[in-house]
Amino acid sequence: MKIIHFADLHLGVETYGKINPETGVSTRLDDFLAALDKLVDYALAEQVDLVLFCGDAYKSREPSQTQQREFALRISRLTSGGVPIFILVGNHDLPNAIGKATSTEIFHTLAVKNVYVSNKPEITHIETKSGIIQIASLPWLRRSAMLKREESKNLTLEQINQQLQQVLTDTVAGLAKKLDPSLPAILAAHVGVANATVGSERLMAIGQEAFLLPGNLANPAFDYIALGHIHKRQVLNENPPVVYSGSLERVDFGEEGDEKGFYVVDIEADKLSGNTLRPFDKTQDRQAQGERVAGERRVSFEFHPVTGRSFQTIRVELEAGDTDPTATVLRAIHPDSEDKVSGAIVRLQISLPAELEGQLRDNDIRGALKEAYFSTIAREVKREPRLRLGSFEGGTTAEISPLEALKTYLETNYAPERAKVLLDYGERLIEGQAT
Numbered sequence: 440m441k442i443i444h445f446a447d448l449h450l451g452v453e454t455y456g457k458i459n460p461e462t463g464v465s466t467r468l469d470d471f472l473a474a475l476d477k478l479v480d481y482a483l484a485e486q487v488d489l490v491l492f493c494g495d496a497y498k499s500r501e502p503s504q505t506q507q508r509e510f511a512l513r514i515s516r517l518t519s520g521g522v523p524i525f526i527l528v529g530n531h532d533l534p535n536a537i538g539k540a541t542s543t544e545i546f547h548t549l550a551v552k553n554v555y556v557s558n559k560p561e562i563t564h565i566e567t568k569s570g571i572i573q574i575a576s577l578p579w580l581r582r583s584a585m586l587k588r589e590e591s592k593n594l595t596l597e598q599i600n601q602q603l604q605q606v607l608t609d610t611v612a613g614l615a616k617k618l619d620p621s622l623p624a625i626l627a628a629h630v631g632v633a634n635a636t637v638g639s640e641r642l643m644a645i646g647q648e649a650f651l652l653p654g655n656l657a658n659p660a661f662d663y664i665a666l667g668h669i670h671k672r673q674v675l676n677e678n679p680p681v682v683y684s685g686s687l688e689r690v691d692f693g694e695e696g697d698e699k700g701f702y703v704v705d706i707e708a709d710k711l712s713g714n715t716l717r718p719f720d721k722t723q724d725r726q727a728q729g730e731r732v733a734g735e736r737r738v739s740f741e742f743h744p745v746t747g748r749s750f751q752t753i754r755v756e757l758e759a760g761d762t763d764p765t766a767t768v769l770r771a772i773h774p775d776s777e778d779k780v781s782g783a784i785v786r787l788q789i790s791l792p793a794e795l796e797g798q799l800r801d802n803d804i805r806g807a808l809k810e811a812y813f814s815t816i817a818r819e820v821k822r823e824p825r826l827r828l829g830s831f832e833g834g835t836t837a838e839i840s841p842l843e844a845l846k847t848y849l850e851t852n853y854a855p856e857r858a859k860v861l862l863d864y865g866e867r868l869i870e871g872q873a874t
Contacts, residue, residue: 440488440489440567440569440570440572440623440704440705440706441485441487441488441569441703441704441705442487442488442489442490442491442572442625442663442703442704442705442706443478443481443482443487443489443490443491443701443702443703443704444491444493444663444665444682444684444701444702444703444704444740445478445490445491445492445493445684445687445700445701445702446492446493446494446495446529446629446665446666446667446668446683446684446685446686446687447493447494447495447529447667447668447669447670447684447685447686447687448471448475448492448495448496448497448510448686448687448688449471449495449496449497449498449531449686449688449690450468450471450472450496450497450498450502450506450509450510451468451497451498451499451502451503451506452467452471452498452688452690453465453467453468454467454690454691455467455691455784455812455813456468456470456813457813462505464503464505467748468505468506468509470688470747470748471687471688472509472513473747474687474688474699474745474747475510475513475687476513477745477746478490478687478701478745479513479516479517481701481743482517482520482522483516483517483520483522485703486521486522486568487522487703488522488523488567488568488569488572489522489523489524489525489565489567489572490517490522490523490524490525491524491525491574491625491627491665492524492525492526492527492667493527493529493627493628493629493665493666493667493668493684494527494528494529494530494531494532494578494579494629494667494668495529495530495531495532495629495667495668496510496526496529496531496532496542496543497510497531497532497542498531499531500531500532500533500534500535500542501534501542502542507542507545511545511546514546514551514554517553518551518552518553518554521553521568522553523553523554523555523565523566523567524553524554524555525555525556525557525563525565525574525576525627526543526546526554526555526556526557527557527576527577527578527627527628527629527667528541528543528556528557528558528578528579528629529578529579529629529667529668530579530629530668532579533579533581541558543556544556544558555574557574557576557578557627558578559576559578560575560576560577560578560610560613560614561575561576561614562574562575562576562614562617562618563576564622570622570623571622572622572623572624572625572706573618573619573622573623573624573625574624574625574626574627575611575614575615575617575618575624575625575626575627575661576614576626576627576628577607577610577611577614577626577627577628577629577630578629579629579630579668580603580606580607580630600650604650604651604652607630607651607655608651608652608655611626611628611651611655611656611658612655612658614626615658615660615661616660618660618661620660623662623706623736624660624661624662625661625662625663625664625665625704626656626658626661626663626664626665627665627667628651628656628664628665628666628667629666629667629668630650630651630656630666630668631650631651631668631669632650632651632652632653632656632666632669632675632681632683633650633651633652633653634653634675635669635671635673635675635683636669636671636673637669637670637671653675653676653681656675656676656681657675657676657678657679657681658679659679661679662679662706662736662738663679663680663682663704663706663738663740664676664679664680664681664682665682665684665702665704666681666682666683666684667683667684668683669683669685670685670686670690670694670697671683671685671694671697672684672685672697672698672699672700672702672742673685679738680704680738680740682702682740684700684701684702685697685699685700686699687699687700687701687745687747688745688747688748689747689748689750691750692750692752692784692786694750695750695751695752698742698744699744699745699747700742700743700744700745701742701743701745702740702741702742702743703740703741703743704738704739704740705738705739705740705741706736706737706738707736707737707738748782748783748784748812749779749782749783749784750783750784750785751779751780751783751784751785751786752785752786752788753771753772753780753785753786753787753788754771754788754790755767755768755771755787755788755789755790756790757789757790757791757792757795758792759792759794759795761795764791764795764798764799765798765799765800765803765804768787768789768799768804768807769803769804769807772787772804772807772808773807778810780807780808780810780811780814781810781811782810782811782812783811783812784811784812784813784814785808785811785812785813785814785815786814786815786816786817787804787808787814787815787816787817788817788819789816789817789818789819790818790819790821791818791819791820791821792820792821792822793820793821793822796818796820799818804816841869842865842866842869845862845865845866845869846862849861849862849865
């Protein structure tokens with residue numbers, strides 16, 4: 440079986456975008472849809488057995504009709520091409536009140552063929568062209584559901600989080616016990632894991648959340664644990680694989696250096712006997728790309744990058760003696776004739792001494808960024824610190840006379856000639872001899 444694992448699509452992110460005058464929606468929507476199109480193209484070209492989406496289809500709990508239409512069009516392309524898709528409900532897919540429909544529930548309501556939606560812990564059996572696979576689902580757990588329980592009353596936030604962790608742990612263990620060991624099994628979970636490296640999702644979080652311990656997820660009853668919620672792709676455990684696919688497109692500069700894409704998971708099965716999986720030599724090399732053994736099943740997983748919108752941070756440190764600071768900035772924007780800003784979302788950060796502030800030619804700098812998809816320019820002007828009384832040689836302010844303090848101030852902030860004149864007046868004022 441060949442399965443695509445991806446998550447955190449977040450259609451509706453508009454940061455750094457513009458309004459398309461023809462459609463009235465943000466141009467950033469096209470970026471996220473283009474990334475999804477590349478996944479769908481791959482799935483159809485390779486005729487994968489299943490696409491597994493681990494939650495957060497939209498940024499908003501109440502996506503626009505346009506966002507829902509465009510997502511449904513891509514789902515239709517998959518299913519029309521004979522590729523089923525499993526959709527897990529994430530925290531951004533949940534409504535703000537229990538009883539309201541989730542943003543992806545419409546597929547289940549309409550009983551769309553080859554689309555499976557899960558908003559509760561359960562096991563779903565999916566018929567693929569290579570046989571049956573069982574998907575155990577762990578959607579986002581509502582904190583509000585826990586707070587309604589009688590035993591949760593008067594608990595602190597930390598105690599509630601501990602209860603949530605225990606509920607999640609028990610849920611995973613309970614799902615594992617219900618699995619048919621003769622069938623391939625994947626746990627699909629939208630959850631935070633304690634040792635995961637977080638990304639931009641922390642800025643998009645909706646409410647508080649509890650983190651699950653990695654050891655409580657890595658149940659050997661599962662051939663592969665597919666995770667969503669954290670935007671940075673990472674492998675938390677090798678055997679069995681516990682994997683965050685990460686988000687499909689960059690959301691902001693917090694993901695500037697992250698490679699985006701999806702995982703392709705291969706579960707080897709015996710073609711003659713359907714789901715009865717063939718034994719193999721366990722001494723074979725299984726380290727390339729990530730591979731593990733599950734009883735008589737061998738599972739490998741490989742990351743497939745998707746080229747998305749580039750984010751570029753350009754930092755320029757200008758020195759006081761620079762005779763043409765604008766040229767220095769332009770060389771940083773286009774080093775050695777390299778065009779790294781075309782089509783990119785760019786932030787230019789210039790650090791410069793105060794005496795160069797008026798020498799920068801803003802029009803030239805903005806012209807060098809005209810091919811960027813979106814650009815911002817920030818200046819950090821470094822000004823000479825003024826000497827604080829008490830920080831000079833000779834002691835603290837409590838140890839010097841008023842005249843000495845005045846002399847130190849004037850010599851620090853004025854030219855010598857001017858400082859001498861002012862000091863003469865100050866000395867006469869202090870001694871009560873001013874005329």
